[in-house]
Amino acid sequence: MNRYALLLTLGAASFGVSCSQNTGPMPSQRNASQASTQAKFTVVDPATAGTIRGTIHLQGSAPAPTQIDMGMDPGCTFSTKEPNFSQQYVVGKGGGLGNVYVYVKSGLEGSNFAAPTTPVILDQKGCRYEPHVLALMAGQTLRVLNSDPTMHNVHAQPNSASNSQWNMSQMPKGAPIETTFHDPEVMMPFKCNQHPWMKALVNVAANPFYAISDATGNFEIKGLPPGEYTVAAVHEASGEQTQKINLSVKETKTADFTFTAQ
Amino acid sequence: MRSEVVPAISNSFHRGLNRFAVVLSCCIFVLIVAGALVTSEDAGLSVPDWPTSFGSIYRIPPMVGGVKFEHTHRMIAEGVGLLTILFCISAFRVERRKWIRNLSLAAIGTVVAQGVLGGLTVRMFLPWYISSAHAALGQTFFSMAVLLAVYTGRDWIESTPEKFADDGAPSTRTLAVLTICAIYLQLFLGAAFRHSGMSILPHLVNAVLTSGVIAWTAVRVLSRYGQIAKLRRPASILIALLLIQLGFGFAAYLTRVVWGKNAVQPLPSMVSTTVVHVAIGALLLATSFVLEEQVRRHLVKDAAVVTEPSAARKAISA
Numbered sequence: 018m019n020r021y022a023l024l025l026t027l028g029a030a031s032f033g034v035s036c037s038q039n040t041g042p043m044p045s046q047r048n049a050s051q052a053s054t055q056a057k058f059t060v061v062d063p064a065t066a067g068t069i070r071g072t073i074h075l076q077g078s079a080p081a082p083t084q085i086d087m088g089m090d091p092g093c094t095f096s097t098k099e100p101n102f103s104q105q106y107v108v109g110k111g112g113g114l115g116n117v118y119v120y121v122k123s124g125l126e127g128s129n130f131a132a133p134t135t136p137v138i139l140d141q142k143g144c145r146y147e148p149h150v151l152a153l154m155a156g157q158t159l160r161v162l163n164s165d166p167t168m169h170n171v172h173a174q175p176n177s178a179s180n181s182q183w184n185m186s187q188m189p190k191g192a193p194i195e196t197t198f199h200d201p202e203v204m205m206p207f208k209c210n211q212h213p214w215m216k217a218l219v220n221v222a223a224n225p226f227y228a229i230s231d232a233t234g235n236f237e238i239k240g241l242p243p244g245e246y247t248v249a250a251v252h253e254a255s256g257e258q259t260q261k262i263n264l265s266v267k268e269t270k271t272a273d274f275t276f277t278a279q
Numbered sequence: 280m281r282s283e284v285v286p287a288i289s290n291s292f293h294r295g296l297n298r299f300a301v302v303l304s305c306c307i308f309v310l311i312v313a314g315a316l317v318t319s320e321d322a323g324l325s326v327p328d329w330p331t332s333f334g335s336i337y338r339i340p341p342m343v344g345g346v347k348f349e350h351t352h353r354m355i356a357e358g359v360g361l362l363t364i365l366f367c368i369s370a371f372r373v374e375r376r377k378w379i380r381n382l383s384l385a386a387i388g389t390v391v392a393q394g395v396l397g398g399l400t401v402r403m404f405l406p407w408y409i410s411s412a413h414a415a416l417g418q419t420f421f422s423m424a425v426l427l428a429v430y431t432g433r434d435w436i437e438s439t440p441e442k443f444a445d446d447g448a449p450s451t452r453t454l455a456v457l458t459i460c461a462i463y464l465q466l467f468l469g470a471a472f473r474h475s476g477m478s479i480l481p482h483l484v485n486a487v488l489t490s491g492v493i494a495w496t497a498v499r500v501l502s503r504y505g506q507i508a509k510l511r512r513p514a515s516i517l518i519a520l521l522l523i524q525l526g527f528g529f530a531a532y533l534t535r536v537v538w539g540k541n542a543v544q545p546l547p548s549m550v551s552t553t554v555v556h557v558a559i560g561a562l563l564l565a566t567s568f569v570l571e572e573q574v575r576r577h578l579v580k581d582a583a584v585v586t587e588p589s590a591a592r593k594a595i596s597a
Contacts, residue, residue, distance in 0.1 A: 083543050090344040103543040167343065170327050174404075182404050184327040211344035213321040214544035 059128040061242045067264045070237040071272040073230045073250060075114040079106035079278045085214045087144055092167025092189070093212065097143035101214070104149040105254050106278065113234020114276055116150040117252045118204065118220045120227035121238070122259060124246035130224050132156035136195065139207070139217060141169050141187070146207065146217035150253065152227045155201060159219065161194040163187040172208045173219070177201070180221075184210075204253055218253050243268070250274040292433045293373045299366050300428035306359050307421045308561065313352040314417060315557035318473055319550040322348040323405050329398040356394060363390045366427075379430055382423065389420045407476025414470035415463065418561045425565040426572060434509070435576075443504060445578035451503070452578060454496040455571035458517075461489040462564045469560065473553070479536055486528060493521050493567075500570070507577055513570035520563045527556045 082102035087093035093101075107115035136158035140147045144165060153159055161171050168191075172184040177200045185194055198205075202221040209215035220227070228236040230250075238248075243266045251257045255276040262270050317323055322345030326332045332350055333340050339354075340346050363386050370383040396413040403409060429435055445451050468482040500514035531552040539549045 080541070085544060089347070092343060105541075105543075168341065168346070170325060172324055172327075172404075184324050184404060186327050186333055210322055210325040211346055213345065216543075 057129065058131045061240055063240070065243055065266045066240045067243060067266070067268040067270070068237060068239045069241060069246075069248060069262055069264065069270050069272055070235070071119075071274065073114040073117045073119075073234040073236065073252075074112050074273065074275040075106065075108050075234075075255075075278060076112075076275050077278045079108050082106070087212070087214075090144065090167055090212060092165060093144035095166055099143060101143060101145055103214070104145075107149075107232055109231075109233035111233070113230070113232070114252065115230050115232045115234060116148075116218075117230040117234070117236070117250050117274070117276070118150060118152055118218075118227065119230065119236045119238065119248065119250045119272075119274075120152070120220070120222050121224060121241070122247045122249040124244050125224050125226070128224065130154070133225070136160040138162060139219070140164055141171075141209070141215070144169075144209075144212050144215060146209075146215055148217070148229070150204075150218045150220070150229055152220040152222055152229055153198075154222050154225055154227075155199050156197055159196050159198070161187065161196075163189065163191050165189060168211065169209045169215070170211050172210055174206045174208065175202055176205060180205075203251055203257075220251075248272050250276075252276050254279045291375075292436045293431065294433075296366075296369055296373050297428065297431040297433070299369055300424060300431050303359070303362050303366050304421065304424040304428050304565075306355070306362055307417075307424050308558070310352070310355045310359050311417055311421055311561045312554060312558050313348070313355050314414070315554040316550065317345075317348045317352050318410075318414075319553045320345060320348045320545050322346070323410070324401065325349045326353070326401070329401040353397075356397065360390050360394060363387055374431070376430075379427070382427060382430070386420065386423050386427065389416065389423060393417055393420055405474065407471055407474040410474040411467055411470035411476060414473075414557075415467050418466060418564050421561050422565040422568045426568055429569055429572065440509075440576045441507060442579050443507065443577055445574070445580055447499065447503065450578075450580065451496070451499055452571070452574050454492070454499055455567070455574045458492050458496045458567045459564070459571055461485075461492040462560075462567050465489040466560055466564060469556075479532070483532075486525070490521060490525065493517055493563075496570070497521075500574070504578070509573045510570070510577055513566050513573060517563065517566050517570060520559055520566060524556065524559045524563060527552055527559060531556045 082104070085101040085103065087101055104116065109115060132154045134157075137151060137153040138160050139151060140162045142164045144167070163169050166189045168186060168188055170184060170186045171194055172182075173196070174182055175198065179200045180198045180202060183196070187194060198219075198221040200221065201223045202219065204218045204220060207217040207219055220229075226238050226241055228238050230236040241264055243264050246262045246264060247259050248262050249257055249259045255278065258274050258276070260272050260274070262272055264270055325345030326340070326349045328334065330336070332338070332353060340350055342350065363383075367380075367383040367387050370380050374380055374383075393413065393416050396409060396416060400406065400409040400413055449457075465482065465485050468477070468485050471477045472479045472482050497514040497518045500510050501518075504510045531549075534546070534548040534552045539546060542549065
């Protein structure tokens with residue numbers, strides 16, 4: 018790292034110390050306890066619960082990852098020596114597609130599930146969001162961290178009108194930003210406008226039955242009560258696919274999806 | 280050819296005020312380029328608060344990432360606002376034409392409105408209609424400053440304007456006004472596309488119409504009034520700018536829409552072509568205003584007071 022980068026990083030850090038508060042408009046969001054104080058929750062009997070698992074495949078060749086030029090902020094290169102690549106298509110051996118959000122789209126209407134009390138972490142490390150795609154339940158806390166020695170701004174762009182848009186700056190290694198979303202969202206963009214390549218996709222589920230496919234394309238949704246479901250798989254560029262699944266008591270069903278590279 | 284004698288305006292040329300107007304115009308042009316960079320670099324919300332920047336009015340944040348573009352734009356805007364106020368004070372001190380003083384007051388109103396639009400677009404997360412209005416008003420402000428530079432120039436104040444018949448249908452004045460309207464529409468459609476308010480198709484279709492109107496106006500002026508330098512110059516500049524603008528528009532289309540469709544970050548080719556496209560658009564609008572004002576000054580409907588240039592040309596060629 019050159020002297021210029023060091024100076025800028027120190028400048029950013031000292032600015033962060035002097036402006037220790039995150040700034041920018043962030044509307045108050047109802048948290049899990051507020052949303053659920055008077056609700057009656059659905060309890061799934063573990064003795065009857067089943068599982069849906071499967072693999073997401075990519076047909077055709079994915080666009081080659083693009084290396085990102087992070088030269089506009091030396092703080093980004095200071096925090097990591099690793100090159101940063103676009104993450105739109107994460108394809109494992111055998112054509113498994115990662116970062117696909119799989120969730121139970123219908124079949125659980127009328128049920129009301131308690132949101133987990135543990136927060137889901139979205140970190141900014143090396144001027145990239147980790148993870149790139151995540152999911153949490155409506156009412157569950159999302160905790161956004163900044164592990165970088167440079168400033169970021171976190172700009173959530175919900176699709177649902179009832180979830181408010183917000184944009185906050187977060188100082189180098191600054192205080193976490195915590196929020197909740199009370200309505201379901203699919204592939205809600207989170208952006209950093211200071212580093213325009215930084216993008217995460219946050220999914221908010223109405224129930225606890227969801228998964229993100231791993232780097233080999235595999236996913237598993239456990240603990241589902243028996244029933245007829247529509248399971249959806251969503252990729253940020255290749256869109257959404259659905260399958261009807263009829264799940265019996267303690268059954269494990271396989272649901273594979275195949276996407277085409279766009 | 281010229282038959283009407285118009286007395287010179289009873290106002291003396293003030294070199295300082297004229298130079299101030301030229302400097303103000305140049306600063307606004309730089310501000311437009313800085314604003315175009317903010318949009319092209321996708322840095323519009325990198326400073327999330329307004330009117331403060333990261334909670335402070337005066338503290339300069341680390342100029343890295345998108346902050347470098349957004350905060351620089353804000354600082355230049357503050358400087359231009361201050362210059363506009365100083366220009367207005369100067370105009371009230373040395374300028375005897377009330378309408379110039381009023382125009383300089385209007386310039387202050389415009390820069391304040393422009394600042395408020397810029398703030399609103401940050402606070403409302405860049406709605407396309409506010410961002411597009413911000414883009415259009417910025418170029419209007421630039422045109423106002425250029426016109427102030429023209430109005431306070433020695434030629435405008437001390438020379439007696441030659442008057443010619445505005446013949447032809449539609450009149451040249453109508454064409455000049457139509458040119459301003461067409462460029463405005465094109466500017467708004469381009470801004471709406473840049474700010475994700477609409478597709479690029481209306482901007483592309485209107486590019487053909489706007490080019491036609493500009494060419495019609497310029498050809499009319501050059502063919503009928505080419506001997507009048509005050510009309511020939513802006514018309515020639517308009518044609519030259521149009522050709523350059525079409526070239527950069529095509530380059531911006533290729534780099535942004537075709538090749539940069541799936542780009543994960545703004546690429547230098549995308550940024551440079553779109554910023555130059557915006558900057559030339561601002562020059563086109565300002566030139567169209569200058570041409571319209573010169574047409575208004577030199578061409579009259581009343582044929583009784585002038586000699587028709589086309590008749591004069593025929594006489595010369597015969």
